[in-house]
Amino acid sequence: MEPITRKNSGKLVWLWRSLGSVRLAVVLLILLVIDLSLAYFSINGRSIIFEPMNQVGIWPWLNTYAMANLRYTAWFFIFLVLLSALVLNTLVCTTDRLWKLLRQRKEQKSNKRFFFALSTHTMHLGMVVILIGYLISYTMSQVYPSLTLIPQKETIVAGTNLRVKLTSMTLPIYEGKRLETFTGMVISPSVQLRVATPATERTASLGFNNPVYFQGYTFFLQRFSPTKNANMSNAHYIVIDVRRDPGVLFYFVGISFFLGGLLCYVIFWIRSRQPRRVPS
Amino acid sequence: MNRLVKTISLIVSVTFFLVACDDAEKTVKKAFLQIGEFTITKVNNDLTLIRDGAGRTLALAPREAPTPEGYEPHMIVRTPVKKVVAYGSFDVATLRVLGVLEETLVGVTSPKEKWFVDDVKNGMESGKIVYLGTSNAIDFERLKQQQPELVLTWDPSIIPMLNDLGIACVITSTPVAMCLNARMSFVKFLAPFFERQKEADEFFERVRSSLADIKERTAGMWPKPEVMWGDMYEKRVLVEPGNAWIGELIVLTQSGYLFEDVYGASCIEISMERFLYSGKDADIYFTYRTPQNGATSKAALAKLNPLMASIKPLGSEGKVYSPLPHYSQSGDKLDEIFTELSAIMHPDLYPGYELRYFQSLPETDPPKEINLHE
Numbered sequence: 001m002e003p004i005t006r007k008n009s010g011k012l013v014w015l016w017r018s019l020g021s022v023r024l025a026v027v028l029l030i031l032l033v034i035d036l037s038l039a040y041f042s043i044n045g046r047s048i049i050f051e052p053m054n055q056v057g058i059w060p061w062l063n064t065y066a067m068a069n070l071r072y073t074a075w076f077f078i079f080l081v082l083l084s085a086l087v088l089n090t091l092v093c094t095t096d097r098l099w100k101l102l103r104q105r106k107e108q109k110s111n112k113r114f115f116f117a118l119s120t121h122t123m124h125l126g127m128v129v130i131l132i133g134y135l136i137s138y139t140m141s142q143v144y145p146s147l148t149l150i151p152q153k154e155t156i157v158a159g160t161n162l163r164v165k166l167t168s169m170t171l172p173i174y175e176g177k178r179l180e181t182f183t184g185m186v187i188s189p190s191v192q193l194r195v196a197t198p199a200t201e202r203t204a205s206l207g208f209n210n211p212v213y214f215q216g217y218t219f220f221l222q223r224f225s226p227t228k229n230a231n232m233s234n235a236h237y238i239v240i241d242v243r244r245d246p247g248v249l250f251y252f253v254g255i256s257f258f259l260g261g262l263l264c265y266v267i268f269w270i271r272s273r274q275p276r277r278v279p280s
Numbered sequence: 281m282n283r284l285v286k287t288i289s290l291i292v293s294v295t296f297f298l299v300a301c302d303d304a305e306k307t308v309k310k311a312f313l314q315i316g317e318f319t320i321t322k323v324n325n326d327l328t329l330i331r332d333g334a335g336r337t338l339a340l341a342p343r344e345a346p347t348p349e350g351y352e353p354h355m356i357v358r359t360p361v362k363k364v365v366a367y368g369s370f371d372v373a374t375l376r377v378l379g380v381l382e383e384t385l386v387g388v389t390s391p392k393e394k395w396f397v398d399d400v401k402n403g404m405e406s407g408k409i410v411y412l413g414t415s416n417a418i419d420f421e422r423l424k425q426q427q428p429e430l431v432l433t434w435d436p437s438i439i440p441m442l443n444d445l446g447i448a449c450v451i452t453s454t455p456v457a458m459c460l461n462a463r464m465s466f467v468k469f470l471a472p473f474f475e476r477q478k479e480a481d482e483f484f485e486r487v488r489s490s491l492a493d494i495k496e497r498t499a500g501m502w503p504k505p506e507v508m509w510g511d512m513y514e515k516r517v518l519v520e521p522g523n524a525w526i527g528e529l530i531v532l533t534q535s536g537y538l539f540e541d542v543y544g545a546s547c548i549e550i551s552m553e554r555f556l557y558s559g560k561d562a563d564i565y566f567t568y569r570t571p572q573n574g575a576t577s578k579a580a581l582a583k584l585n586p587l588m589a590s591i592k593p594l595g596s597e598g599k600v601y602s603p604l605p606h607y608s609q610s611g612d613k614l615d616e617i618f619t620e621l622s623a624i625m626h627p628d629l630y631p632g633y634e635l636r637y638f639q640s641l642p643e644t645d646p647p648k649e650i651n652l653h654e
Contacts, residue, residue: 045523048317048456055335064312064321146335148439155440158352181551184515223455225437234416235437239334 020092028086035078042072049073055145055241058138087131094124112268119264126258133250144242146222149193150235157242161197162217166238168192171226189224191238206240218243316462317454318469328359328472334436334451340472357430357448360475365423367415367433370466371452372400373611377467377483378476386426389415396606420445430473457524457546460532464488464525464614483612490615494533494622497629501534505625508538508558508593509566510550512585517555518547518568529618535625538562552587559591564624565600571639575602579644599624600641607637 018024043050049069053061066073098121101114108114144157149166156163170190174182191206195214204212212219222239313320319331326345330338336355339348343358360380365387366372372388375381381399388395391411392404403409410426413419415435423431424445431442434453442449450473458466464487471480507530510519520526522540530537538558542550547568559565569575574584578600582589592598601624610617620637623630 049314052319052331052335064319065314068312068314145337146436148334148436150437150440153440155443158355159350235435237437239436 016092016096019088020096021089022093025086025089025093028082028089032079032082032086035075035082039075039079042075046072053138055143057141057143058135083131087128090124090128094121094128097121112271115264116268116272119261119268122261122264123258124261126254126256126261129250129254129257131254133247133254135247136250137245137247140246142244147240147242148237149240150237157217160217160242162215162242163196164219164240164242165194165196166191167194167203169224169236169238171224185228186224186226189221189238191221191224193219193240195219206238216244218245218248313468315465315469316458317456318462318466320469320472330450330469330472332451333434333454336451338448338450342475352443354443354446354448357473359473361430361473363426363428363430364473365412365426365428365431365433367431367435368452369609370611371432371470372397373609374467374470375474376612378471378474378479380474380476384474385409386428387412387423389413389418396609423447432470455545457521457544457548459523460491460525460528462525464491487615487618490618491532494618498532498534498622498626501626501629504534504536505563506536506538506561507564507566507625508555508562508591510539510555511568512552512555512588514585517550517552519550519555520546521548529621530625533622533625535564556587556590559588559593562591562593563598565591565593565598566638567600567602570603570605570607572605575600575641577642577645581641596643601638602641603638604636610637613637 046069049065049072052065056064062077066076098118101117101121105114142159144159147155147157147164149155149164151166151169154163154165168191171186172188172190174185174187176182188207192203193206193212194201194203195212195217196202197215200215202212202214204214206212206219206221208221211221220241220243222241224238225235311322317331317333317335319329321329321331323329326341327348328340330340332338339351339356340359341348341356343360348356362384363386364375364384366375366385367389369390372381372385375385376397376399381397382403385400385403386408387410388400388404389412392401395401395404400409404411410422412423412426415433418438420441428447431438431447431449432452433449434451436451439449439451452466452470454462464484467480467483468477471477508519509526509530510517519539519542521542521544522528522531522537523543524546527537527540531540538561539550542548567575567581569581574580578594581600582594588594593600607617617637619630620633620635623633624635624638627633
C-alpha cells in the first residue's frame with residue numbers, strides 16, 4: 001500500500017473538500033431535478049413496471065423488471081447514482097463542518113450560536129439516516145405478498161411460524177350523500193385479525209391506514225371483497241401483505257433527528273431575532 | 281476544437297449507452313418476461329418462477345426435477361400439468377390455443393348448455409370434464425374427485441380451500457384491466473405450465489400480424505368514428521376503461537374511444553351522467569348484453585333503460601353492436617375478433633365482410649308472427 005506522503009495527503013484533502021462542496025450539492029440537485037423530470041414521463045401509465053419493487057426488493061427488481069424495460073427505467077439507475085452521490089456529499093459536508101464546529105466549541109462562549117449551527121447538521125444527518133433506512137427497506141425486507149384470508153380460517157404465513165386468522169369482517173356501506181359515486185359501496189371494511197406464534201398471540205383491528213404490528217412483522221390490508229352492495233361476486237375475503245422491514249427503525253431515528261434539528265433551528269432563529277436587553 | 285471533442289465524446293457515450301441498454305434488455309428478456317402484471321422468470325432448467333395476477337409467486341418444476349426448496353407444496357407446480365380446472369372462458373380458450381384442452385381440462389364452472397366450444401361439450405358428454413357448480417358455489421368434493429394439479433381462476437377466495445387440498449392455484453385476472461399486449465401475450469404466461477412455448481409463440485405471431493394488417497389498412501383514416509363500450513344496468517353503469525385491450529384496440533384502428541381517460545379494472549363502474557354525456561358524441565356503441573340478454577334491437581335496449589335512449593348510437597344516425605353468445609369463448613380467435621372490430625369501425629376497408637362475433641342491432645324488433653289458428 002502506498003504510504004501517505006505530503007503530496008498524497010494534499011490530494012486526499014482536495015478530494016475530501018470536493019466531495020463535501022456546496023457547489024457539488026447544487027449540481028447534484030439540478031441533475032436530480034432533470035432526472036426526475038424524465039422519470040415523470042417514464043412512469044406515466046407504466047406503474048406495473050415499478051410497483052413490484054415494493055414486493056421483490058431492489059436488487060431482484062433491478063435484475064428483472066428494470067433490465068427488461070430499460071428505456072423506461074434508465075432514469076432510476078441514474079437516480080440511484082445521483083442519490084448515492086448526494087448522500088456522500090451530505091455526509092462529508094456534515095462531518096467536515098461538525099468537526100470544525102466541535103473544535104471551535106471551546107473558543108465559543110455563546111451556546112446559542114453553537115446549537116443554531118448544530119441544528120442544521122442534525123437535520124442533514126437525519127436525512128442521510130432516512131435514506132439509509134430506505135436502502136435497508138428495499139434490500140433487506142422480507143415480504144410475503146398477497147395472502148388471501150377468508151373468515152374463521154387460519155392460514156400459515158409461508159416460511160415463518162406465524163398463523164393468521166380473519167376473526168371478523170363487517171362491511172359498512174357508505175351512507176353519506178356527499179360522495180355520490182360511493183353510494184352502495186364499502187369504502188373501508190372493519191376487520192379483526194388474530195396473529196399468533198406458538199408462544200404468543202394478538203388480536204387487532206386492521207385497516208388500509210391502520211396496519212397491525214406483531215413480533216417485528218407488519219400486516220397491511222391490500223384489498224377486500226365484496227366492495228359493493230350488489231356485487232357480482234359475493235365471496236368474502238381480504239388480501240394482506242406481510243412484511244418484516246428492518247428499515248423502519250432507521251426512518252424513526254432519522255425523522256427524530258430531523259425534527260429535533262428543525263425544532264432547535266426554529267427556537268434559536270426566533271431567539272436570535274429578539275432584541276437584546278440593554279442593562280439599565 | 282476542445283468543445284468539438286467534448287460534443288463528439290458525449291454523442292459516442294450516449295449512443296454506446298443506448299446500444300448497451302438495448303443489448304441488456306434483449307439478454308434479460310430471454311430469462312424474464314413481463315406480461316402486464318404477470319411475470320415468468322426462468323431461474324434454471326429445473327425451476328421457473330411465475331407471478332400470477334394476484335402477485336403470488338409459484339414455482340414450476342419439471343416432473344423429473346428435484347423439489348424446489350423454500351416453497352410450500354401448494355406453491356409448486358409440476359410440469360407439464362396433466363389435469364387442470366378453469367373458471368374463465370378465456371382461460372379455456374388459451375388451453376385450446378396451446379393444444380392441451382382435450383387432454384388436460386377436467387373441470388369448468390359453466391354448465392354444458394352454455395358452452396359453444398366443441399372440445400368442452402364433448403368432454404362434458406363423455407364425463408371427462410365436469411361441471412363444478414357456479415363460480416360462487418363450487419362443489420369442492422367434486423373438485424377433489426377430479427384430482428386437478430392446477431386451478432385457473434379469477435376468484436382469490438378459493439385459495440385457502442385449495443391450499444388445504446394441496447392444489448396449486450393461479451389467479452388469471454388482474455386488479456387493473458389487461459392491456460392489448462397482455463391480452464395477446466397471456467398465452468405465453470400459461471405456456472410454461474404445459475411446456476407449450478412453441479404453440480404460444482405461433483399464436484402470438486398470428487395475432488401480431490393481424491394487428492399489423494389492421495394498422496396498415498386503417499392508417500390515415502378520417503373521420504375517426506367515436507366509439508363507446510359498456511352498458512347501463514338497473515343500478516350500475518359499467519364500461520371498458522381506456523387502459524383495457526378493447527380501448528387500446530379501438531384507438532389502434534384509427535377510431536376515437538370515448539372512455540380513453542377512464543383507468544382501472546375491466547368492466548369498471550362510472551357515473552350515469554358520464555355515460556350519457558359521452559353517448560351524445562358516439563357513432564358506434566358496443567353493449568355487453570347478448571341478444572339472449574335483451575339486446576335484440578335499439579328499441580329493445582331503450583325499453584330496458586329509457587335513459588339510454590338519449591345516446592346518439594341508439595338514434596337513426598348511430599350503430600349498436602351486441603356480442604354473439606360464443607364471442608366470450610372465442611379467445612383463441614383473437615386475430616379474427618380484432619379484424620372484425622376493425623371492419624366494424626371502417627366497413628369501407630373490408631368490403632363484403634360478414635360479422636361472426638358481433639351483430640348489428642336493427643332499429644326495432646321484427647314484428648312477432650301471430651298464429652291465427654290459436
